[in-house]
Amino acid sequence: MTAVIINIIALGAFAFAFSRNRQKALKSIKVAAKMFLGILPMLIIIILLIGLLFGFVSEEGLQQFIGEQSGPLGVLLVAVTGAVLHIPALLAFPLSASLLAKGASITIIATFITSLTMIGVVTLPLEIKELGGRFAALRNGTSFVAALTISLLMGLVI
Amino acid sequence: MNKKIKQWVPVIALALISAVLLYLQPEARTPFGTTVLDYTMELIVVLPAVLLLMGLLSLFISNQFISAHLGSESGLKGMAVAFLLGTLPTGPVYMAFPIARTLRDKGARVANIYIFLSAWACIKIPQELVELRFLGAEFMIYRLVFTVIMVSLLSLFVEKFAHKP
Numbered sequence: 001m002t003a004v005i006i007n008i009i010a011l012g013a014f015a016f017a018f019s020r021n022r023q024k025a026l027k028s029i030k031v032a033a034k035m036f037l038g039i040l041p042m043l044i045i046i047i048l049l050i051g052l053l054f055g056f057v058s059e060e061g062l063q064q065f066i067g068e069q070s071g072p073l074g075v076l077l078v079a080v081t082g083a084v085l086h087i088p089a090l091l092a093f094p095l096s097a098s099l100l101a102k103g104a105s106i107t108i109i110a111t112f113i114t115s116l117t118m119i120g121v122v123t124l125p126l127e128i129k130e131l132g133g134r135f136a137a138l139r140n141g142t143s144f145v146a147a148l149t150i151s152l153l154m155g156l157v158i
Numbered sequence: 159m160n161k162k163i164k165q166w167v168p169v170i171a172l173a174l175i176s177a178v179l180l181y182l183q184p185e186a187r188t189p190f191g192t193t194v195l196d197y198t199m200e201l202i203v204v205l206p207a208v209l210l211l212m213g214l215l216s217l218f219i220s221n222q223f224i225s226a227h228l229g230s231e232s233g234l235k236g237m238a239v240a241f242l243l244g245t246l247p248t249g250p251v252y253m254a255f256p257i258a259r260t261l262r263d264k265g266a267r268v269a270n271i272y273i274f275l276s277a278w279a280c281i282k283i284p285q286e287l288v289e290l291r292f293l294g295a296e297f298m299i300y301r302l303v304f305t306v307i308m309v310s311l312l313s314l315f316v317e318k319f320a321h322k323p
Contacts, residue, residue: 055190
C-alpha cells in the first residue's frame, strides 16, 4: 500500500514537472539513474549486511547490545556510531527495519537514524570551513542532544 | 586507483566474506537468502520512484530558489518556511553548508539557518517516504513531530549562543 502511494506521488510529480518543462523532467530520469549508480555499492553492502544479520546473528546476542535491556549505554554507543558512520539516509531505513525485526528497541533505532542524518563527523572539517567552528560545534552538539531526546520520547510513546 | 573502481572493493570483499561464511555454515543459507531477496524486492518497488522524485527535486528546486525564499519572512512564518525549504532538496547535508553560508552572509536569521540544515539532514521528503515504507506510519510521524519540536527549540538556543564577535 505505501509502495503504491510512493509511486503515485513520484509519478504525479513527474507528470506535473513534465507539463511545466518537458526537457527538465526527462533529464530528471537521467539524474535519478546517476544517483542510483552512486548509491549502488552501498546498497549492495547494506543488503548483504542485512542478510548476514539474519543468517548469523542470534536475536539474544543482538538484543544485548541494542535491545530494550541495553540501557543508556547502548543508546549512547549507537548515537556515537551514527555520528561517525557515513551512510546515505535512504539506506539507513531498510537497515533500521532489519534491526527492529531482530529485536532492537525503538529508542535505539530512532537514535541511530537521527544521529546518522544530523551529525557528521566525517564532514565536520567542511562544515567548519563554511560556517565556522563555533556554529559547527553548536550544531553538532545540539544535534546530539536532539538525537537522544527524540529517541527517548519515541521509546516512551511507541 | 580509479575512484569508480575503488568503491566496489568493499562490496566485493563483503560478498566474498559472505560466501565463505555461508559455505562454512550451511544452515545460515536459507535465512540469508530469503532476507536478501525480501529486502531487494522491498527496495525495488520503491527505490525507482524515490530516486525519480529526488531527480525532479534536484532539478526543479535550485539553490537560488532556496536563497530567494529563506530569510525573506521573519518570526514563526520564517521558521516554518525554513523547515519546508529544508525538506525539498536532495543530497547529504554537507551539500547544504555552502548554501547556509550564503544565506548567513545575506543576513538570514541563525535560527532559520539551523532549522534549514536540520530539516535538510533528517526530514527530507523522499527520505520520509522510504521511512514510511520500512518503519511504518507511526514511527515516521512521531519522529517527524518530535524532530520539528526539538529542532525549533534548539534553533533558538543556538541562535542565542552563535553570536560572538
